[in-house]
Amino acid sequence: QYSIKQLFITITGLFKLRPSHPLSPQCSKNCGGGVTLREIQCFDTRDQRPLRPFHCQTVSTRPVTRMPCLPQPCLDWYSSSWGQCSEVCGGGEQQRLVTCPEEDRCDEDHLPSNIQACNSQPCTQWVTGSWGQVREAYCAHTNTAYRCCVYVKDVPLCLRLQ
Template sequence: MCVRYDGVEVEEAYCDALTRPEPAYELCTGRDCQPRWETNRWSECSRTCGEGHQARTVRCWRMLAPGFDSSVYDELCVAAGLARPVEKKACRNKACGPQWELSEWSECSARCGGQGTMRREVRCSVGLSPCNEAMKPASEKECLGPPCDRQWTASDWGPCSGACGEGRMSRIISCRNLEGKVISGSQCDPTTKPLAVYPCGGWNCPAHWVEQGWEQCNASCGRGVKVRRVLCAGLENGVYREYPEGHCDISQKPEVQAPCFKRPCSIWFTTAWSQCSKTCGVGLRLREVKCYQGEELGQGCDPTSKPEAKQTCQIQPCPTELPDEDCEDKATANCALVLKVKLCTHWYYRKACCGACRSKAP
């Protein structure tokens, strides 16, 4: 300030502007300010019906200097004996009505290059009223078979197991793609599959029944049927030869099919996805995942094939700044000092001193 010889403040014009000192702030150190927990707003309920959850961010903050707040390690708030606010709480909307529950799609029924069908089971969850048939999801859809780049490959023959009539030598037949990776045998043409078992044990071996290995059970769970090829075959001058079935004793022909049973049928079912938990930015959407064994809830489903029950979602990016009508500098923030030391680039001070920072924006 400009003062007269007797100490009275007068107009600045009476003082020499060239000798005016620069205005300055001097920070002094007092006792450390106590930390505090701060929370943001609760998210929307993760489910639009029934019981869901809401989440919020909890951070430990402390004033490091007058007007300068910053987030610090949570351990500081814990050491100060401050109870951490909850970050998650249950929320409940109106009760969910009956919902359609869906199993995973089956493999495409088509052979390579052809049209086929994929199927899934659609069932209504247990409720007091039936599901809306008009909203029932499709249980079948068309699909295209795998590319025709699959082919059968065979290993070398193993040793002969015995004399003519009983002796067998076998090899492993696999279905592979162009990269040489073993894939499901259903993706190769069954009509071109090489034989895995040959007769052996003599240079000339008369016709007799030669059974191939059992194919996989035709049911992925529960009871099914497995089949195998049984050929009337022998050796002529050491060369394999097939004969009409009349050359072998029909009464001695081995079975070509047999019942099979895999683990009890337990299938994963899912409901539709919930709405995103946030209207902007990254949120979560959820769905129910249940294991059914027949009509009852069970525990026998394969945990490695369990469908996801939650996934991230983003409807639109959140605005980086508050709307103009909501912009108001915090009374506790020393916005003049924030401008002086150029802290408007920090997200907290840009929000706390939104008016002051915008007034200085280029």
């Protein structure tokens, strides 16, 4: 039993975990603290041959695979005023300029929208005339629409319906 343990200890000393490459220069975020990652591999220390991970399971110190990076705080996005709406009614869009004061120093996850809907109210409205007596009302159909007219005090008020 003792010799097996001793042999096992000797064998495990021959294997080592080491980074397969140095820490990646790529940080997961531009600012506000992200992480940088690296892979680790199990190697035979005698001939530097890569091994399967289970060979290194008994190695007590596993190299770090994640490191914090870019601790500087993110800057706030700058947003200009909204521009004019593309439509006066029926739904349009308006745009604005959104920029970061310093390149790569704003959090992309909190990028404000640069476009929004506007003037969504319908393009219809009531038209009212002055009070008076209705003398005559009629509607006529043409090939493409109806035309309805109401005469109030001998003044025609007409509406074309499609």
